[in-house]
Amino acid sequence: MGYAMVLGEALIDLLEADLDGEQIYRQAIGGAPLNVAVGVSRLGGDARYVGTLSDDVLGDRIAAFLREAGVGRDSVRRVPVSTTLAVTTFEGAEPTFTFYGEPPSYALLAPTDLDVSAVAGAAVLYTGSICLLREPFRAAARAAWSTPGPLRVFDPNVRPTLLPDAAAVAALRDLVEEFFASADLVKLSAADAVVLYGEDDPAAAAARIRALGAGAVVVTCGSAGAHVTAADGSAMMPAPSVAAIDATGAGDSVMGALIHRLLTDGLPGDLDGWQRNVRFALAVAGLVCERKGGATAMPTPAELTARWGALR
Numbered sequence: 001m002g003y004a005m006v007l008g009e010a011l012i013d014l015l016e017a018d019l020d021g022e023q024i025y026r027q028a029i030g031g032a033p034l035n036v037a038v039g040v041s042r043l044g045g046d047a048r049y050v051g052t053l054s055d056d057v058l059g060d061r062i063a064a065f066l067r068e069a070g071v072g073r074d075s076v077r078r079v080p081v082s083t084t085l086a087v088t089t090f091e092g093a094e095p096t097f098t099f100y101g102e103p104p105s106y107a108l109l110a111p112t113d114l115d116v117s118a119v120a121g122a123a124v125l126y127t128g129s130i131c132l133l134r135e136p137f138r139a140a141a142r143a144a145w146s147t148p149g150p151l152r153v154f155d156p157n158v159r160p161t162l163l164p165d166a167a168a169v170a171a172l173r174d175l176v177e178e179f180f181a182s183a184d185l186v187k188l189s190a191a192d193a194v195v196l197y198g199e200d201d202p203a204a205a206a207a208r209i210r211a212l213g214a215g216a217v218v219v220t221c222g223s224a225g226a227h228v229t230a231a232d233g234s235a236m237m238p239a240p241s242v243a244a245i246d247a248t249g250a251g252d253s254v255m256g257a258l259i260h261r262l263l264t265d266g267l268p269g270d271l272d273g274w275q276r277n278v279r280f281a282l283a284v285a286g287l288v289c290e291r292k293g294g295a296t297a298m299p300t301p302a303e304l305t306a307r308w309g310a311l312r
Contacts, residue, residue: 001263002123003046003072005150007141008033009106009131010051010062011084015095015248015293028248029065030086030294031106032129032157035249039256039284039298041070045263048072048118050144051131054105058083065295075115079108088248095248098161099130107134111143124262125150126255129157132175145179151262153185155255158192169195181213184267187255190221202227203234215267216274218258220251220285228278230271237278240308242286249294250285256298257281276312283308 013030016023033051040047049071053059055078062083066073084101109131119125125144131137145152156176163169173196180186186209188196193205202219206229209217219227225239261277268274284299287307291297304311 001046003048004037004040004124004126004259004263005048005050005075005119005122005144006033006037006040007050007109007125007127007131007144008036008129009084009104010034010049010053010066011086011106012058012062013248013294014085014087016087016089025087026293028293028296029062030249032155032252033126033131034062034066035252035295035298036126036155036256036259037066037071038069038295039253040259040263042298042300043257043260043284044301045260046072047259048075048122050075050109050114051106052077052079052108054078054083055080056083059105069295075113075118077109077113079105081105081108096161097159099159104131104134107131107137109140110136111140114140114144116147119144119147120149122150124153124259126153126155126259128155128176128179130159130162133162133172138175145182151184151267152179152182153187153255153259153262154179154183155187155251156192156196157251158188158195160195163195172196177212180209183213184215185218185258185262186214186216187218187220187251187258189251190219193219203229203236206234218254218274218278218281220254222247226254226278226282228271228274230268230274233271235271235275237275237282239282240286242290244289246292246297247289249297250288252294253285253288253298254281257284280311283311
């Protein structure tokens with residue numbers, strides 16, 4: 001089994017909660033790429049996080065969490081700015097994020113910070129999410145993406161609160177399509193597809209992204225499951241029935257599970273192979289939704305077996 005290089009943001013989520021009738025905010029370590037790296041590691045894969053962390057006390061906590069989760073940190077750079085905070089509010093189980101901190105502590109990775117040999121030696125390279133909205137991270141991601149060797153997986157992880165107008169949406173669409181065009185796998189949510197394309201049909205959004213050049217596309221649709229499109233066809237995969245209490249990190253757990261399968265089994269050769277992987281990923285996400293909060297909710301194989309039995 002090879003390793004996955006995961007490029008992107010790590011930050012602190014402040015999660016809205018109720019304590020004895022009083023509204024509070026619970027601190028949790030998060031950031032979609034960090035969640036993905038932890039998800040891969042918890043499932044038994046070799047994940048190596050690439051990004052910038054603040055040198056403040058919150059950055060220390062994130063670094064310690066990565067260490068405890070077994071995520072590789074050789075490509076982490078510490079920076080002298082405050083850790084970015086993502087204030088997370090809920091309507092039902094779905095979170096909405098508002099970000100605080102300038103410059104963002106997560107977006108200061110430069111191309112010169114990359115270990116190009118480590119990127120080239122990876123089995124899988126992941127990037128995406130809000131870090132791509134800022135330089136110098138965007139240049140670093142492009143440099144990593146252009147390095148031959150690994151399978152490339154991408155998640156736009158659109159955050160509408162960071163897109164103030166139609167021009168910003170159009171600019172993001174152009175940017176993510178640059179990565180879609182050479183991705184072996186694109187994972188996005190149905191909400192992402194609506195923001196990017198005004199498209200509420202996951203099959204149509206997936207077909208559009210595949211037409212750009214992506215090898216396979218998985219569109220997550222919450223409790224409805226996920227739509228997967230590959231070279232030889234497409235299918236809608238149902239989600240397992242769960243008692244969801246918190247969807248934070250659920251989409252990231254899907255990506256983590258898919259990367260884990262890429263590390264263990266390689267690139268699927270057909271739609272049937274992708275369906276097996278997505279079925280596994282939806283089981284992982286279902287368990288995450290039954291727990292509170294992001295990275296700490298990512299399960300181990302033993303926890304999956306205890307919840308679902310043996311998974312193929």
